[in-house]
Amino acid sequence: MIGVYYPDLSPVEETFRLFKIPWEWYDPAHTYDVVIARRGEVETAGAYLVDLSEKDYFAEIARILSEGLPHCHEPMVEILIDELRQVLKEHTLLVEIPPVPWGYSYTVALTHDVDITSVRERRWVSVGYAVYQCLRKGMVRDAVRILGAKCGIGKDPWNCFEEWMRLEEDLGVRSTWFFLPEKGKAGEGAPAIRAGYYDLDAELIKRLTDGGWEVGVHGLDNWRDASAAREELQKVSDLTGATVGTRVHWLLFDEDSWKKLDEAGYVYDSTFGYNDDVGFKAGTMQPYRPQGCERLLEVPLIIQDGGLFGGKTWNSSDDGGRGACLCLSEEEGMRRCEEVLTYAKQYGGVVTLLWHHVSMAAPKRWGEFYRVLVGKAIVDGAWVAPEKEAVQWFNARSDAVIHTEHVPDGIRIRVPGIGLDSSLPPMRIRIHTNGADLGKINGDYIEGAQYSDLRCSSLDILVKVHEGTAD
Numbered sequence: 001m002i003g004v005y006y007p008d009l010s011p012v013e014e015t016f017r018l019f020k021i022p023w024e025w026y027d028p029a030h031t032y033d034v035v036i037a038r039r040g041e042v043e044t045a046g047a048y049l050v051d052l053s054e055k056d057y058f059a060e061i062a063r064i065l066s067e068g069l070p071h072c073h074e075p076m077v078e079i080l081i082d083e084l085r086q087v088l089k090e091h092t093l094l095v096e097i098p099p100v101p102w103g104y105s106y107t108v109a110l111t112h113d114v115d116i117t118s119v120r121e122r123r124w125v126s127v128g129y130a131v132y133q134c135l136r137k138g139m140v141r142d143a144v145r146i147l148g149a150k151c152g153i154g155k156d157p158w159n160c161f162e163e164w165m166r167l168e169e170d171l172g173v174r175s176t177w178f179f180l181p182e183k184g185k186a187g188e189g190a191p192a193i194r195a196g197y198y199d200l201d202a203e204l205i206k207r208l209t210d211g212g213w214e215v216g217v218h219g220l221d222n223w224r225d226a227s228a229a230r231e232e233l234q235k236v237s238d239l240t241g242a243t244v245g246t247r248v249h250w251l252l253f254d255e256d257s258w259k260k261l262d263e264a265g266y267v268y269d270s271t272f273g274y275n276d277d278v279g280f281k282a283g284t285m286q287p288y289r290p291q292g293c294e295r296l297l298e299v300p301l302i303i304q305d306g307g308l309f310g311g312k313t314w315n316s317s318d319d320g321g322r323g324a325c326l327c328l329s330e331e332e333g334m335r336r337c338e339e340v341l342t343y344a345k346q347y348g349g350v351v352t353l354l355w356h357h358v359s360m361a362a363p364k365r366w367g368e369f370y371r372v373l374v375g376k377a378i379v380d381g382a383w384v385a386p387e388k389e390a391v392q393w394f395n396a397r398s399d400a401v402i403h404t405e406h407v408p409d410g411i412r413i414r415v416p417g418i419g420l421d422s423s424l425p426p427m428r429i430r431i432h433t434n435g436a437d438l439g440k441i442n443g444d445y446i447e448g449a450q451y452s453d454l455r456c457s458s459l460d461i462l463v464k465v466h467e468g469t470a471d
């Protein structure tokens with residue numbers, strides 16, 4: 001057993017919501033294999049001490065999760081957790097629920113922000129700029145098509161819903177769409193160019209949700225104003241008939257936003273990420289509960305089309321002003337995405353992708369890249385899902401509590417209250433064997449390097465461990 005002594009509750013609870021292992025608050029009457037505390041603060045009575053005065057894992061993890069990291073290309077929180085994991089498994093038979101569903105290698109959540117739904121709704125200045133971009137890239141036909149659509153001639157090339165639905169149906173996946181809740185509104189204090197010019201389309205939203213897609217709020221003022229947060233949520237959830245999540249337009253956010261969104265009733269937020277980079281602002285790909293939130297999960301945004309291929313963003317991650325994006329070639333962009341997928345295979349979590357609705361069309365034409373990228377994840381064995389399904393899975397995992405008990409010749413693992421919707425993949429329980437020899441396991445399992453993963457299909461699992469290895 002692992003005992004933890006720490007003056008502050010929430011950093012410890014936050015850490016162990018991501019690192020799901022059995023632990024308890026230190027009780028001097030109990031005996032432990034490992035005690036996590038500052039040296040000299042508690043009596044360890046022969047237990048191994050993880051000395052927090054050398055390195056305070058809890059404070060560091062909590063700080064990264066709430067403040068974020070600039071231009072971070074390694075999942076720093078996962079790296080810290082793994083350091084702790086390596087130490088713990090040397091000194092106790094460690095059991096864990098990893099952030100990877102049974103039957104899959106990691107999770108990918110697909111999202112689209114809907115800023116623009118047609119050429120016609122846009123002003124001449126932005127249409128003119130798009131035409132100029134097309135001509136620069138030699139897309140003469142596209143330039144003509146866009147000009148035609150602005151004048152009401154031909155099919156509107158910036159209405160890409162059919163193409164997206166077809167692409168995702170071909171791949172056998174579904175995604176989340178974030179719609180702006182109000183037309184012509186830039187948001188308090190934002191430049192006029194932030195406004196979108198379409199109305200919420202009840203028929204389109206019904207078609208999407210009936211087809212298995214998810215619809216959420218592309219927030220305008222919900223990140224800064226509690227009553228706007230409720231109104232924006234209401235407008236969209238009235239049409240979806242479901243609870244919804246949000247991603248704020250332009251990724252505007254401050255330190256109070258999570259609490260406002262949580263109190264307004266959003267199930268999750270997916271704003272925490274970069275406009276001008278790819279990577280791990282939260283230091284993790286795991287959805288997590290930000291400090292002070294009752295229910296809301298943050299699903300960090302990891303890869304977005306604009307960050308990879310865009311020229312400039314209005315909300316750079318350095319100072320919030322105009323700033324340069326990575327502006328990568330497709331080849332270089334894929335290399336960066338593959339780095340992220342490799343981290344996902346190693347640490348689990350959710351690779352959240354954002355491809356804007358209009359980026360399928362000229363002059364951007366980033367849809368084919370998305371198809372290839374999602375195809376790679378499928379080949380990797382990833383669970384590809386709309387964001388709310390990933391949130392449901394991670395919420396259930398976060399609520400699960402593992403109990404282990406040494407019994408004659410083995411260990412008994414109980415996970416009471418593990419209630420997963422049967423439409424979601426099951427969880428797995430990992431036993432870090434680290435040289436220990438697992439004998440009989442009642443249930444499905446697979447063996448990895450220094451661990452065995454069990455399909456968590458029952459609440460009570462018995463594992464026989466060969467003698468001398470269970471301590």
Ligand SMILES: [Zn+2]
Pocket residue numbers: 113114115218248249250
């Ligand atoms: Zn947007």
